[in-house]
Amino acid sequence: MSTTAPHQPRRTPTGRRVVRVLLAVLVVLVLVVVGFLVWAKTVMQGERPASLEAWTDERVSIESFDDSIVMTPLDGASDRGLVFIPGAKVDPYAYLAKLVDAVAETGTTVIITKPILNLAFFDQRPLDTFTRHAPEVSEWYVGGHSLGGVRACMMAGEEDVAGIVFFGSYCANDVSDSGLAVLSIAGTDDGLSTPEKIGDAAHLLPADAVFVEIDGANHASFGDYGVQPGDGVATATDREVRDEITRALAAFWAE
Incomplete structure (x- = not known):
């Protein structure tokens, strides 16, 4: 067959x-x-000497979690907290030194998020992902640097928060009728979030928003991560910028 x-x-x-x-x-x-x-x-890495200075500051406690870094004042802690969102592709630890004085001197707990893929826009986790690390805080602000501030403004519209703090950043969505307390800290030599861009977006914020410019600060001055392409040249020292940030936050929260 x-x-x-x-x-x-x-x-x-x-x-x-x-x-x-x-x-x-x-x-x-x-x-x-x-x-x-x-x-x-x-990512744009944080500078080790600046970061180490914050870690060894005896006025604050710093804890690192999978999703964030928590900075807590050891004395005079208030019931106020700030969830801070880093700029795109910036090491979250690069902001420790710039914020440590504000934590210690205003009694504010600061939680620096660790964005998914180091990009704030990919991080859609709710605010309580981070605020759960500080259950003793009852009044929360959101804020951030660069694109982190843009993302923070979006979160403020979705969450029950007291206000927004911008660090070399601005809002892309309208919160002008939100009743939020808003502080914008900018640098005169910022080549990315320029004073002009911040001014053009000011109408999206409440009429009583507070604007502070740090003379000689550029975009990278709000962290400690080196030179950033497209940025202006900073003439203010890191110490001067750090002091001005602390002063602006203290005045804002004292009102």
């Missing part, structure tokens, strides 16, 4: 081309995803 092998369909030249195109598209997509993940994970 003879048997006949089952018929095997032959791929046409058109079919082979389709397969090759699909494989090529898949490879490109994989490379794009891998490239994006590598780019997102490469």
Whole structure:
């Protein structure tokens, strides 16, 4: 008895081309995803001397969690807290030194978030993801640097918070009728969140928003992570910027 092998369909030249195109598209997509993940994970690192100074400051307690860094005043703690969102691709630890005096001198608990993929816009976690680390705080502000401030403004519209604090940043959504207390701290030499851009977005904030400019500060002055492409040249020292940030926050919360 003879048997006949089952018929095997032959791929046409058109079919082979389709397969090759699909494989090529898949490879490109994989490379794009891998490239994006590598780019997102490469952050502008905090400067070790500045960060170490904050860690060793005996006026505050600093704890690191998977989602955030919590800075707590050891004496004179108030019931006020600030959830601070870093700028895009900036190491969260780069902000410790600039905020440590404000924590100690105003009694404010500061929680610096660790954004997903180091980009605030990808981090859609609710505010209580971070505020749960400080259950003793009853009055919360949200804020951030650069794109972190933009994200903070979006969160303020969704959460029950007392106000917003911008650090070289501005709002992209309208909160002018929100009744929120708002402080904007900017640098005169900021090449990214320029004074002009902040001024153009001022109408999105409540009429009684407080605006403070630090003479000689640039965009990177609000953290300690080195030079940032496209930024202006800072003429103010890190110490001067740190003092001005502390002074502005103290005056804002004393009102």
